[in-house]
Amino acid sequence: MDQLDGQIHSNDAQPDYILYAQHGWADVDRGIGSLAQQVASPRARVVVPNLGFVNTWIRMEPLIARVEAIATQTQAEYPDTPMRIVGHSMGGLIWLEVLERHPEWWPLVESLVLVGAPVGGADLSRMVDPMGWGIGIARDLGKNRRALAEKIAAQVPTLIIAADYFQGSDGVVPVECTKFNQASYVEVGGIRHDQMKRHPAVADVIQAFWQHESHLCIPMPVETYSHRVIQQLQAIPGMTDARYRGFDKSDLWSLLPRGLGLRTRQNKAGIHHVYLANDRQDCLFSGYVGWPNTQDLYDALCRLRCNESLL
Structure with a gap:
């Protein structure tokens, strides 16, 4: 295993795919790295950037730029290799922003999995920064990214995993905040937000999404x-x-x-x-x-x- 900005697991041979796993706010790479190890195939290259605990409290833009740089370097080393992406919490938002900057990668992305990601805008952040003045990371986490997520999910097989731990929330992110059209959606119970990044039940859902071809089909939105x-x-x-x-x-x-x-x-x-x-x-x-x-x-x-x- 090589170490670069977190955990990067690789083989000398051409990998089956590159798995990017990204941690979120107030976190480091260890938890999401455990989830990546649970789901990755033996011949996958796994890239788990560590953005630094303190950095996740300041601004999202430098974090997006860092993940973009790591992914650009990795894709240059393995051109045309399929990509699979798992983002927990803010890590999912970071990857939405990275993919917006690189639509040329979309045909390579076999799967985008957003785990407890506040795509509609985190309610806790809007409480801290209700006017969007830019108080720490709150403004970035409070942004509504549904339109961007739906644009990507229309072309990239996308899975939302949310948890209803208590009163329609995983304790941090409301389940409604995770939802958007064009994506598959799975809700698990009894799991807190901080547990989702390494929980075996989440790993099982991801592997089921990957292993069955029907799960990789973009579902028609249910209009009720x-x-x-x-x-x-x-x-x-x-x-x-x-x-x-x-x-x-x-x-x-x-x-x-x-x-x-x-x-x-x-x-x-x-x-x-x-x-x-x-x-x-x-x-x-x-x-x-x-x-x-x-x-x-x-x-x-x-x-x-x-x-x-x-x-």
């Missing part, structure tokens, strides 16, 4: 009425996907067709939350907007109440 309502809610200016906390304290705002209901709640800080529930009172979506977008929220809810085109 509730899905379309959630898309409209996520499109509200300032909307942040959130865990289901407070759902039991919310009030019914309006009934919708097909047994759905919009519920709202205002917390002590004056932040307005919205929930979508089914007829069994299961929470299907939870989100909130900041003070500047409160009117946008209720304008959108009024449009949803009157919009029959979503049926």
